[in-house]
Amino acid sequence: MAERHFDAVIIGSGQGGNPFAKATAKHGWQTAVIERRYTGGTCVNDGCTPSKTVDASARTAYLARRGADFGVHTGNITIDLEKVYERKQAVLLPSRNNIAKALSTSENSALLMGQASFAEQQPGDGTYRIDVTLNDGGSETITASRVFLNTGERPHIPDNVEGLTSLPFLDSTAMLELKEVPERLLVLGAGYIALEFAQMYLRFGSKVTVIERGERIAQHEDDDIAQCLRDILIEDGLEILTCSAVSRASGSAGNITLDLVTDDGPIVLKGTHLLVAIGRVPNVEPLHLDRVGVKQNKSGHIEVNDRLETSAKNIWAMGDVKGGPAFTHISYDDFRVLRNNLLQGGNVSIKDRLLTYCMFTDPELARFGLNEADAKKQGREVRVASIPMKWMARALEMDESRGMMKALVDPETKQILGATILGVDGGEVAAQLQIAMMGGLPYTALREGIFAHPTKSEALNTLFTYFRDGKD
Ligand SMILES: Cc1cc2nc3c(=O)[nH]c(=O)nc-3n(C[C@H](O)[C@H](O)[C@H](O)COP(=O)(O)OP(=O)(O)OC[C@H]3O[C@@H](n4cnc5c(N)ncnc54)[C@H](O)[C@@H]3O)c2cc1C
Ligand SMILES: NC(=O)c1ccc[n+]([C@@H]2O[C@H](COP(=O)([O-])OP(=O)(O)OC[C@H]3O[C@@H](n4cnc5c(N)ncnc54)[C@H](O)[C@@H]3O)[C@@H](O)[C@H]2O)c1
Numbered sequence: 001m002a003e004r005h006f007d008a009v010i011i012g013s014g015q016g017g018n019p020f021a022k023a024t025a026k027h028g029w030q031t032a033v034i035e036r037r038y039t040g041g042t043c044v045n046d047g048c049t050p051s052k053t054v055d056a057s058a059r060t061a062y063l064a065r066r067g068a069d070f071g072v073h074t075g076n077i078t079i080d081l082e083k084v085y086e087r088k089q090a091v092l093l094p095s096r097n098n099i100a101k102a103l104s105t106s107e108n109s110a111l112l113m114g115q116a117s118f119a120e121q122q123p124g125d126g127t128y129r130i131d132v133t134l135n136d137g138g139s140e141t142i143t144a145s146r147v148f149l150n151t152g153e154r155p156h157i158p159d160n161v162e163g164l165t166s167l168p169f170l171d172s173t174a175m176l177e178l179k180e181v182p183e184r185l186l187v188l189g190a191g192y193i194a195l196e197f198a199q200m201y202l203r204f205g206s207k208v209t210v211i212e213r214g215e216r217i218a219q220h221e222d223d224d225i226a227q228c229l230r231d232i233l234i235e236d237g238l239e240i241l242t243c244s245a246v247s248r249a250s251g252s253a254g255n256i257t258l259d260l261v262t263d264d265g266p267i268v269l270k271g272t273h274l275l276v277a278i279g280r281v282p283n284v285e286p287l288h289l290d291r292v293g294v295k296q297n298k299s300g301h302i303e304v305n306d307r308l309e310t311s312a313k314n315i316w317a318m319g320d321v322k323g324g325p326a327f328t329h330i331s332y333d334d335f336r337v338l339r340n341n342l343l344q345g346g347n348v349s350i351k352d353r354l355l356t357y358c359m360f361t362d363p364e365l366a367r368f369g370l371n372e373a374d375a376k377k378q379g380r381e382v383r384v385a386s387i388p389m390k391w392m393a394r395a396l397e398m399d400e401s402r403g404m405m406k407a408l409v410d411p412e413t414k415q416i417l418g419a420t421i422l423g424v425d426g427g428e429v430a431a432q433l434q435i436a437m438m439g440g441l442p443y444t445a446l447r448e449g450i451f452a453h454p455t456k457s458e459a460l461n462t463l464f465t466y467f468r469d470g471k472d
Helices: 017-026 041-045 048-065 081-105 192-204 223-235 328-343 372-378 393-397 426-438 443-448 459-463
Strands: 004-011 031-035 109-118 128-134 139-149 153-155 184-188 207-211 239-241 244-252 255-262 265-271 273-276 280-282 315-317 356-359 364-369 383-388 404-409 416-423
Touching (some): 004 017, 004 109, 004 128, 017 031, 017 081, 017 328, 041 048, 048 081, 048 192, 081 109, 109 139, 184 265, 192 207, 192 223, 192 273, 207 265, 223 404, 223 416, 356 426, 364 426, 393 459, 416 426, 443 459
Parallel strands (some): 004 031, 004 139, 031 109, 139 315, 184 207, 184 273, 207 239
Antiparallel strands (some): 109 128, 128 139, 153 280, 244 255, 255 265, 356 364, 364 416, 383 404, 404 416
16 A cells, blocks of 8 residues: 655644644645654543542532531531543543544544554655554554654653562552552652642542652752741641662562661651652653654653754644653644744744643642742742731631742832742642733832722732732
8 A cells, every 4th residue: 555645744732733733734735643652641541530539529529628628517427439430431531531622533634543663774865664553453664854852741750769660659640540548658759749649649548758868859950939838738647758869679569668768867768659750751752853864862752942943844843742841731732833933933932931720739830930049049039028828818717728828029120020829729820920921010019909899809909918028
């Protein structure tokens, strides 16, 4: 059979690739998406959607347990993880299926379910040959004028922890498939994945210990924010061990032992389950990037320039596989950059784009732009406004007043430079500040603005009344 030729081939049905495929097909390019597992990639199937759906169950359990504090009495709280799982599947499956339907039935669009590799023999005329090992058997070789790599990342499993790989440990994907609440969960790492899952399972009733080799949890955040989050999690019952490295893992399913080296000497920890959440590595190996001259950096991520071009002509990379901040909205923004440059005659880049994210602990930890640690590193003079969440009327009324708000402004221009909100609906409050920053509003406009009482936004009046330097 003659090799099918496409104007654009997107490898990986990720957060940038799917909308980009839709755009290229609409533009009239014959487009193929190759996906080896599930359409929608990590976010839809193993990441944001399922984890935040399961988290909604965990928060419901938390609020139900706190009912009596509000004068609402419920019975004994029990967790049906099978039902939690069903609910999660019911939320994610429509997304997965709708993406598959759109990719396979739209004009100029094809979906190939299988694993892609660059073929050993390349045409050498500026186009590329790609072998696809199809999931339902057989293979197909196609050619492409342009290739977009959107293959994402997978959990990093360390090879320097003796005994780990012979244990039945869990990663973030396996955590989302659990049908029974672990009695005693050990969590390796204290970043986004570790902390989100640790709190979720604490709320489902597990006893949970987080083991972090660094000096503190949430390492990307300012010290005061990380400390405040630590206090909240400890208050909830989480055990946190920092400066702790696992030297050996042993045992069997339901009976896991970790030998730790800590600043206070060796510790032995026992658990029924172990979650390994210590970062993620790029999905690149099956692609055979060497066959087409696509360069990788030291961590294995694909090297791109500010326009997402790789070292090979007519091959671009988008999303987590290119390294840097690994978030759905970043991959989606990569789509915007490629659409703008390749389909709309634009010339935009990923340089200096505003970084924003939200860690979905409860309370949420949301941040955009500069924090104090960044400002210090840059030697930049800033003013810092900060208040505890206890000063937000709405948070008090809801009895969800743990956390703090913090914003950095330029002393001369009064422009907002960044903010971190650790508090109830922190992601939404941070987004309001971010919009003010995007619109170039000085902080005084928020301090003097009239917001409905008692909304969470109203606390922005208060926030910009309390600068650390004591000045107005
Ligand atoms: C538990 C968890 C929670 C998360 N929560 C959030 C959150 O709340 N907010 C947020 O912004 N981000 C979150 N993230 C991160 C977010 O999921 C990723 O940043 C995002 O999905 C990256 O998308 P991507 O476009 O790079 O590719 P991905 O979504 O990772 O998709 C890549 C796809 O490529 C496929 N693939 C790989 N190699 C091949 C090949 N050779 N051939 C064919 N197909 C291939 C894979 O099967 C996969 O489907 C979370 C991640 C995890 C793990
Ligand atoms: N809400 C969100 O936006 C969200 C949620 C989940 C995941 N994500 C994305 O997924 C990425 C991966 O998340 P993650 O939590 O796996 O990684 P991470 O990089 O956020 O955190 C990893 C942590 O593990 C620690 N660590 C590394 N090796 C260790 C070891 N051997 N022993 C103990 N601790 C060790 C690191 O010091 C770090 O604190 C994130 O960077 C983020 O981009 C985002």
